[in-house]
Amino acid sequence: MSDSVTIIDNRTGKQIECPVLTGKYGAPVIDTSRLYKELGVFTLDPGFGTTASCKSAITYLDGDEGILLHRGYPIEQLAEKSTYTELCYLLLNGELPDQNQMADFEHDLKMHSMTHEHLSRFYNGYRYDAHPMSIMSGVFAAIASYYHDATDIRNPEHRLMTAKRVIGKIPNVAAKCYRHASGLPFVYPDNSRDYVENFMYMMFSWPSEEYKPSPVALRALDLLFILHADHEQNASTSTVRLAASAEANPFACVAAGICTLWGKAHGGANEAVINMLTEIERPENIPKYIARAKDKDDPFRLMGFGHRVYKNYDPRARIIQQAVYDLMDEMNLNQPMFEIAMELEKIALNDEYFIERKLYPNVDFYSGLIYQALRIPTEMFTVMFAMARSAGWIAQWMELMEDPDFRIGRPRQLYTGQEKRDYVQIKDR
Numbered sequence: 001m002s003d004s005v006t007i008i009d010n011r012t013g014k015q016i017e018c019p020v021l022t023g024k025y026g027a028p029v030i031d032t033s034r035l036y037k038e039l040g041v042f043t044l045d046p047g048f049g050t051t052a053s054c055k056s057a058i059t060y061l062d063g064d065e066g067i068l069l070h071r072g073y074p075i076e077q078l079a080e081k082s083t084y085t086e087l088c089y090l091l092l093n094g095e096l097p098d099q100n101q102m103a104d105f106e107h108d109l110k111m112h113s114m115t116h117e118h119l120s121r122f123y124n125g126y127r128y129d130a131h132p133m134s135i136m137s138g139v140f141a142a143i144a145s146y147y148h149d150a151t152d153i154r155n156p157e158h159r160l161m162t163a164k165r166v167i168g169k170i171p172n173v174a175a176k177c178y179r180h181a182s183g184l185p186f187v188y189p190d191n192s193r194d195y196v197e198n199f200m201y202m203m204f205s206w207p208s209e210e211y212k213p214s215p216v217a218l219r220a221l222d223l224l225f226i227l228h229a230d231h232e233q234n235a236s237t238s239t240v241r242l243a244a245s246a247e248a249n250p251f252a253c254v255a256a257g258i259c260t261l262w263g264k265a266h267g268g269a270n271e272a273v274i275n276m277l278t279e280i281e282r283p284e285n286i287p288k289y290i291a292r293a294k295d296k297d298d299p300f301r302l303m304g305f306g307h308r309v310y311k312n313y314d315p316r317a318r319i320i321q322q323a324v325y326d327l328m329d330e331m332n333l334n335q336p337m338f339e340i341a342m343e344l345e346k347i348a349l350n351d352e353y354f355i356e357r358k359l360y361p362n363v364d365f366y367s368g369l370i371y372q373a374l375r376i377p378t379e380m381f382t383v384m385f386a387m388a389r390s391a392g393w394i395a396q397w398m399e400l401m402e403d404p405d406f407r408i409g410r411p412r413q414l415y416t417g418q419e420k421r422d423y424v425q426i427k428d429r
C-alpha cells in the first residue's frame with residue numbers, strides 16, 4: 001500500500017495521487033499542494049480545523065491524550081525542573097543548553113533588557129485607562145522602527161540576535177504598560193536580577209525603596225511563563241507566521257501576534273475567566289451560568305473551558321491547578337474564588353453538554369488566580385501571556401525563516417458574492 005491518498009474529481013473523472021506525509025507523532029497529513037494545478041480546485045476548511053499550515057519541529061501536542069512536548073520534552077518535566085529562560089533557549093536552539101551556553105544566553109538577554117529612551121514617550125500617547133494589550137501591541141510595533149534596516153532576516157546571526165532582543169525587551173515594555181496606567185514612574189531594568197525577577201522589579205518597585213520579591217512569587221511566575229511559552233500553530237502564532245511570510249519586520253510580526261492573542265477566545269480568556277468568576281460571586285449562582293453556557297441563544301461561554309485541539313484535560317491547566325493548591329498557604333490566593341472555580345469545574349465535568357463536547361478546563365482557567373495573588377491587575381493578565389508567548393512566536397518565526405519551503409502565505413477562498421455587473425452612476429440608481 002502506497003503512502004498516498006487518491007482524490008478523484010467525480011465531475012471529470014480526473015484524479016490525483018497526493019502523498020501522505022508522516023511526522024514524528026500525530027496524524028499524517030495529505031500533501032494537497034498540487035491539487036489546484038492538476039484538478040483546478042482548492043480545499044475549504046473554515047477555522048483550519050484539519051489543515052496543517054507548516055512543518056514544525058518545535059512543539060507537539062496531542063489533544064486526545066493531553067500531551068504537550070517542547071522539542072520532545074514533556075511540559076510536566078519542564079514545569080518541574082526547568083526555568084523559563086532555559087525553555088526559551090530550548091525553543092530557539094532545539095537542544096537544552098550546557099552551563100556555559102545558559103550563562104551566555106542569560107547574559108545576552110540582559111544585554112537587551114533596555115529599550116530606546118524615546119520609546120518611553122510612546123506611552124504618553126495612550127489614555128491612562130487604555131487597555132495594556134493595545135499599548136503593548138503599539139509599542140512593540142514601534143520597536144520595529146529602531147531595527148528596520150539593521151536586521152537582515154536572511155542572516156542567521158541577525159535572526160538569533162532579533163530573538164534575544166524580543167525576549168529581552170518584552171518585560172520592559174510590559175511593565176511600562178502597567179506603570180503608565182498606574183501613573184507610576186518607569187523603572188529601568190536591573191541586570192543583577194534574573195529575567196522574571198527583573199520583570200517584577202520593573203512592575204512593582206519604587207525608586208525610593210529597596211525591592212525584594214518573594215522567592216515563592218518568582219517561582220510561581222516562572223512556572224506560568226513556562227506553561228505559556230509556546231503552543232504550536234494557535235491563532236496568534238499563525239498570525240506571526242503569516243506576517244513573517246510577507247517578510248515583515250519581526251517586531252511587527254510579534255505585534256501582530258499580540259493583537260491576535262488579545263481576543264477573548266484566545267489569550268484574552270484569562271482576563272475573562274476572572275471577570276466571570278467575579279460575576280458568579282457565589283457557588284449557588286453556578287447552575288445559572290452553566291445553563292447560560294449551554295443555551296444556544298445566549299452568546300455566553302464558560303471562559304477557560306474548551307479548546308480546539310485538547311479533547312482531554314489541558315495538561316497546562318492540571319499543572320496550574322496543582323500549583324494553586326500548593327501555593328494556597330504561601331501566597332495570598334483568593335480562596336473563595338478558587339472554590340467557585342473548582343465547583344464550576346466539577347459541575348461542568350459532570351454535565352452531559354460538556355462531556356459530549358469534550359470541554360475541559362484550559363490553561364486560562366486557573367492562571368488568573370495566581371496572577372491575582374502576584375498583585376497583577378486583571379487587565380494585565382493577557383500581557384503576561386503575551387510576554388511568555390513571545391518566546392514561542394519568535395522561535396516559530398526563526399523556523400519559518402529557515403524553512404526551505406518558505407513562501408508568502410496566501411490562502412484562497414470560495415467566492416460567494418455578486419456576479420459581474422456594470423457600474424451605474426449615482427444619479428441613475
Ligand code: CMC
Pocket residue numbers: 047234264265266267268269293294300301302303304305306307308309357359362363364
Ligand atoms: N462554553 C460553552 N460551550 C462551548 C465552549 C465553552 N467554553 N467551548 C465550546 N463550546 C461548544 C460550542 O458551542 C460547540 O457546541 P455545538 O457543537 O453544540 O455547536 C462545541 O462546544 C464545539 O465548540 P467550537 O466553538 O466548535 O470549538 P472551537 O474549537 O471552534 O473553539 C474555543 C475553541 C477555545 C475558542 C472555545 O472552546 C471557546 O470559546 N472557549 C472559551 C474561551 C477560552 O477559554 N479560550 C482559551 C483557549 S486556550 C488558550 C488560548 O488559546 O489562548
